[in-house]
Amino acid sequence: MKTIKTIALFLSLYFSSSAQTVLSNIPDSGKTIAAFIPKGYDTIGIAKGDLNKDNIDDIVLALKYKDEDTFEMDEEPKRILLVLLMSNKGLKVIGKSENVLMCRHCGGMYGDPFSAMDITKGVLSIHHYGGSSWRWSEVRKFRMNQNGMSLIGATSDLFWSMQACNGSEIGDAGRQFRDVNFVTCDEEIIERTVECKLIKQVKQKIKRRPLVKLEDFNFEEEY
Template sequence: MKAVILALLLLPFVAVAQTHPAPKISAVGRTLAAFVPARYDTLPGGRATGDLNHDGQLDVALVLSPKAENIDNYDDETMPGRVLLILFGTAQGYQLAAQANRAMIPKNGGGQYGDPFAGLSIRRGVLTVNHYGGSSWRWSVVSRFRYQQGDFFLIGESMFLTRTSGDCESLDGSPGGDYQDTNFVTGEYEIRKISETCQVLLHRKGRRTPVALRRLTDYAPEP
């Protein structure tokens, strides 16, 4: 049942990711503004800096939001979606390293909670993107990417689905909580499920055989 709830919450995002054309982004530029198309803005809080390719230059992750998001009748299914850019710092400015057109859940994808974008960061060469939303049930998706072998890959993902009411203090969780964390590089994972009465239904840690990593440019959050 919880999987069905999360799937319904994320369904509008999936439709957008599959149907709307991506904006054309400049390959190089002296400033960040050179990579922002005329009909887009930088999403508030949608910028992070750090050295992603370990060359000593400051790189930038940038979330672009369409200006159309600000109109009253904005429709995720027919209007432009959000875009995640990764720009490598160079002596002359910046170079476009990746353009991910499916990695960002749209503004209306957060349900009653509102805008699901919950920030991004770069630490120790890893880019982390956070989404959060829902209503009486809340969900979260934390996606972690790293540059290796000439491209960006999803190396880890953490997800949870839980009720907003109550707290299971002794379990560090909430009633009805469903938590999953996966390291796609090592295959290590942790799954934890908590009942409505704060009983541990399942707590499992293990290691699966690692499979080919997904590229950032192919990635979309999944239930």
């Protein structure tokens, strides 16, 4: 058992180190999107929109290792998120991370959890979805400030997908919903039993704290 744990720890450290090496080799600036895509990687998502209010569309890339399908769970190279600002001189990296995008296996029976990525009114939203009988979704929102890109919002939803509540659409049974705005400090929580009984529904204020930078964010942690 000790040997197995040692091997698992080694693999985790190896692929984390490999991803960090890939990140460090990504150029700070370039003329084209292709200039920022590391060898052996490909895009799984591209979002365009104005992040810094200069009326020029910026670009966010979601990248995966091309052969990630050949790896077992917890062994595949981490996916990479790149935030690129566009100007008349070209593209510049203002944010990059290996811990924002979930792994291919993280969706469980549902499969690849990466669902969508968009930029709306200067806010980058990243959507993940997964599960089987119990379905879940995660949305994380980032916005540019003087420190780069920071987490400003998070929405998590979990529900039992095998039944509806009182003829309504599926999504209320066993629901565990949380939405939080880290700028206004507003939080909403909804909890129901599998039998659809409402346990908790509240809107409240949370304690203000420094915004989490994109580089410090980890999808495995709760914020």
